Amino acid sequence: MATVAITAEREHYLNEEYGIRSWLLTTDHKRIALLYLTSITFFFFIGGFFALLIRLELLTPAGDLVLADTYNKLFSMHGQVMIFFFLIPSIPAVLGNFLVPLMIGAKDLAFPRINLLSWYLYIIAGLIYIHCIVTGGVDTGWTFYTPFSTAFSNTRVIEAGIAIFIVGFSSILTGLNFVVTIHRMRAPGMTWSRLPLFIWAHYATSIIQLLGTPVLAITLLLVIFERAFNLGIFDPTRGGDPLLFQHLFWFYSHPAVYIMILPAMGVESELIACFARKRPFGYNFIAMSSIAIAVFGFLVWAHHMFTAGISLYSALIFSILSYLVAVPSAIKVFNWTATMYKGSISFTTPMLYAFGFIGLFTMGGLTGLFLACLGIDVHVHDTYFVIAHFHYIMVGGAVMGYLGGLHFWWPKISGRMYPESWGRLAALLVFAGFNLTFFPQFILGYMGMPRRYWQYPPEFQVLNVLSTAGSTILAVGYVLPMVYFLWSMRYGKIASDNPWGAAGLEWQTPSPPPTFNFDQTPEVTWEAYNYEEIPAPAEVPVER
């Protein structure tokens, strides 16, 4: 396609209007995506700061950096900030918001004002949570387990609960917007089987957001009621059942893991198809496995409760169901690998993240099978093995996907290229730092180091020092992209409309796109990922 010369005069969504008002009152999905990008980056660094303090405390066996109570607050707030204020909104609210309408050929999401409302709900929740942090924090763990959270904790549980209740509605509204948009706003010819796999992944994610999040909302509300008004619903001293809380909590919070990982899988499918220059192997299977993960994801929650006193029979069933989730996940991994087979692979920054994702997600997924096994779970439950497992999924999977996607679509978002060599360096640092941080934790956990303690026996020190060292490398790997993305907004090379030679409607509109995305509503007459018809661009190094 003809590359339109980018001139300073061309009007696009970034220069159409200037001033703080034009951003705070915008209903443009692309601008809202950028609002989300800045806000979740802010929370990412807050959560990262807590993580760094945790790792510093664990550098030595003695509890010498912070008090035990402070440590409890650190890991609680690290979890809550990272999960509710970074990971869950990360890919959907930033990349999804930006790309869903572009990819299906729509002018905007179905409900632009509700989209803005969801960002404001996020900000209100964020402010409440920050107030909670600075006035004393919360120490319940990210899980709010009762009766500790309702009857014993002396920290600001109600405030944290309200913040997460509100941010949940922000997530629901994003999901609702996506489902309606994907159903009703597709361009002519954009059939379901021509949808990019990114869209399928977001559709599955949105369904979880819609059906799971309200259950968390009511659960937190009941916790708040119990704490504030002395209702006795979960407190065993008043006849209540703490296990009921755990069931309700995990009914959302296990599927929430798939809210984090499914969009990253969607990004992964796009990256691998583009940089192997092939249609994804088994398109239908990748698409349907997203839906399967969303459905199975709702049926496995009690594997978090194997040691909590549920009956052996229900534990057995949940164990089998948990194994079942591995099937669609493995389908994806095999299909990505098969896509790369005999492809023309180029080792660009996004592709490095994609490679990292496959390796780390596979590690995280396979260790998840260990934990789904009743016998092993009893041994490693509440140890660092669990910590390492879910960080491989959430950080190794979701964050790698997020960063890979951000690099891939940065030229479209900003109209500029990021510096490629710095990008590759950061990707390698993230991969190396991540493994150094979390691989030792598998061993620590297997040796029996429990999670959530600020002291540990001296024989665990070597592995803990390795882990802390890794976390500093990881931190550098995360700060670098922020620096060069900001740098590139001003000094980066001007990006063409389709610098990667990628398939997909979003690459057929100028970079950055005009306010209504397409000057002409596109009519789709081709199948998705028609890479055989798109010439590879000269700048992308193609190594055969």
Added chain:
Amino acid sequence: MNDSPVAVEQHGPEHLHHFVDAEQQRDAASLGMWLFLATEIMFFGGMFLAYLVYRSWYYNEFAAGSRSLDIYLGTINTAVLICSSLTVALGVRAAQMGNRKLLVILLLLTIAFGFAFLAIKGVEWYQKYEEHHIPGRTFNADDLVRDYPQIHIDQRPEQIYFSLYFAMTGLHALHMIIGVGIFVFLTYHAWKGRYGPKYYTPVEIGGLYWHFVDIVWIYLFPLLYLIDRKPLR
């Protein structure tokens, strides 16, 4: 932005620019409300699950608590809500027919029914307050223990019944208040003549919400009021 000049010229102010046509816009709004109602079902679902568990554990206490509720006021309230659903359904019809005056009257009637429900609910809550049946430090179910010597009643599970009673009816009432707010908005715009045969989506989806809140009550009423009303021997 002149990709479809015909559509741009034709559509009225109620047609938003990013939709291809009015039909797409109506479909989107309607699907959006149905999805929202699905989230609401899950929201109330958490409480229904808690109810199910505790009712099966503490049947006697739940039955005694249920008997202490005012069955007459509860029944009247159910009738009030069913009537309000009728006025909403007729209101959607009036909007489709373009009968502005009838639409406004029906919307106002709906609001009146909504307020009537809330007022009766308030009376019931006040009764519970006077009987010390509000959970918390002042909770006292001695009267129920005295009234039903035939069955064993434990104070703590009795408090769970009333915790759920207040949480469920309280959140339902909150939804009613939001519904009244929506209908005030609708009435204003109906009065201004914005709704007619070509554009009645807000009345329709506002009505969907109202019907949903009614249906929640249709479940709450038997679950909370009608557990066991047989005279005790």
